[in-house]
Each structure stands twice: as structure tokens, then as C-alpha cells.
Amino acid sequence: MGSSLLLFSQTGSVDNTPIGQKTQVESEINWQTGTLTLFVSSTLQPETVNPASAVTILSQRMANNRIAFVLQAMMEIRVNSSTRIREIAKENPQLLRDIEALAAESTIQPYILSPDLQRVTLPITVNLFPKLSDLLVNHRVPTSLPRVFTTQVPASHTGLVIFAGEPLAVHGEFLRGEQRYSEILPAMFLDLYDEDLTALLKPNQMDPGYLTRWGAAAYTSDFDEDQFRDRIGANPLRVSATALFGINDTDIIIPNRSASVLLSNPENHRILTQGRILIIIPEHRLIESLP
Known part of the structure; x- marks a missing residue:
């Protein structure tokens, strides 16, 4: 993937289908935009008779399985200095259900064909803010900042x-x-x-x-x-x-x-x-x- 994104990278698989070989998943986060992107890919079976129809069917099957793919990727997101989402979700079944629901709302982008027309890649995106972050913010009233007293008040900044x-x-x-x-x-x-x-x-x-x-x-x-x-x-x-x-x-x-x-x-x-x-x-x- 391009160097302009901040990414997760993981590989997963699902069972072979009659038209596609094993599915591969690469998951990426762009930390500048706060976007999680999955690239779900599968290669057509060599004996595929109607490639055009097979591409459409294969991309739809990958889209139908996106909840599992997105959920797996979201578990690896770094929340803070000590915790990833998987560790929070392990102790909070409701959070896991909420994240699964969010995965179902992921956006499916147009599929991409390889130059030889044999590999189909389906990009899927999820925004970390504000929907995922809303599931992780538990307080309603912030605690106070530390107090510092000085005889000369410094300049204001934005x-x-x-x-x-x-x-x-x-x-x-x-x-x-x-x-x-x-x-x-x-x-x-x-x-x-x-x-x-x-x-x-x-x-x-x-x-x-x-x-x-x-x-x-x-x-x-x-x-x-x-x-x-x-x-x-x-x-x-x-x-x-x-x-x-x-x-x-x-x-x-x-x-x-x-x-x-x-x-x-x-x-x-x-x-x-x-x-x-x-x-x-x-x-x-x-x-x-x-x-």
C-alpha cells in the first residue's frame, strides 16, 4: 500500500468458493484522516468460464462477508498507550456487539481488477471518528486539569x-x-x-x-x-x-x-x-x- 496512509496489515482467509480462490485481507489505518480501510482480495479460479460474471459474484460475496473482516481488523486498533480494542472488547461483550454493528455500516467502495483481470480487490472503509470513538468514550463530565499558579499570565494560544x-x-x-x-x-x-x-x-x-x-x-x-x-x-x-x-x-x-x-x-x-x-x-x- 502507498506510504501516504497509516495502516494496519493483517492477512485472513475464508473458504474457497467455486469461482474464487482463498480470500486475502489487508487492513490499513490512515491516522491523518482517521480512516480504517480494508482491501479484500480474491483470485478467480483458473477454470472460470465467464470471468465478467464471476467478478461481480465474487465481489458481492466478499461484500457479504465484510462484517467479519472489518470486526477482525478493528480489534487491532490501538486505543491508548496500553490497550487495543480487542482487550477492551474481551471484558465488555456489549462493546463487541456495538462494534459488530458498526462493522455492518462500513462503506463498500468500487472493486478493483488487477491488470490481468484475474484478481478482484474490494476496498471497505470505516471512519474511526466519531462513531467508533463514541463507543470508547465512557465519561460525561471531564475531570479537572492540574492547577498552576504564576505571577505572570502567559500569552493565549489557539x-x-x-x-x-x-x-x-x-x-x-x-x-x-x-x-x-x-x-x-x-x-x-x-x-x-x-x-x-x-x-x-x-x-x-x-x-x-x-x-x-x-x-x-x-x-x-x-x-x-x-x-x-x-x-x-x-x-x-x-x-x-x-x-x-x-x-x-x-x-x-x-x-x-x-x-x-x-x-x-x-x-x-x-x-x-x-x-x-x-x-x-x-x-x-x-x-x-x-x-
């Missing part, structure tokens, strides 16, 4: 842009006595910390409406902020991440001085509580291959 485009130290983790470094991994929800590991933002501190609408932060790989103006505004605070935190390298540590700017001016609190955050990450991380 958003937060965090540069995390290079490998960063992972706080508290060492490999053979050496500090471990990693590139950030995107997630639907993330935590934000200062250098003293004070939690500046956790999902339960966000307005649930905004958390459902677009998650904790947006991801991109370039410095063109114009497409995110509705989220970060015209005057965002720009900072560089100093380290990563969390089991899955999803959470970010920023300088204490930047944290103070966000917390000590009440007008800047909405940046955190409304998720008006843009994270710049390596381009190849916008497409992620999942188990």
Missing part, C-alpha cells in the same frame, strides 16, 4: 503543535543498559506529560464531545498547518517533544515551560480539554502495519 518527527528517548526504559529510543506510535487517545511526569492531559480530562469528534490529537507528517486550522487555530503554541512515555510509545512529554503556558493561562485550557493538538510524526508512521 492550539498546540508538537514536533515528534524524530526518535525520542522512552522515559525510564533501557536496553542492555542503554537508553531506549523510539519513534512515536499514533493512537486514538493519548496522554500528555511535562518533564516531571505531571499528567497535563488524559482522555478523561477532555470534553467528551470533542474526544468523540476527533480524538485527543491529530497526526500529520508535514509542516503545512492550514488543513488543521479548524482544530489548532491561527496562533498555536509550537513545541518539540522531549521524550515518549507509555507501554506502546504513544504518550508525549513536553518541556515544563510549555506545560506552564498551557496550564497557567485559563484561556489555554481549551487547547487540552478540546483536543486542539497537532502532532508532527515521521511520514512512515502515518501508515502502520498491525498484527
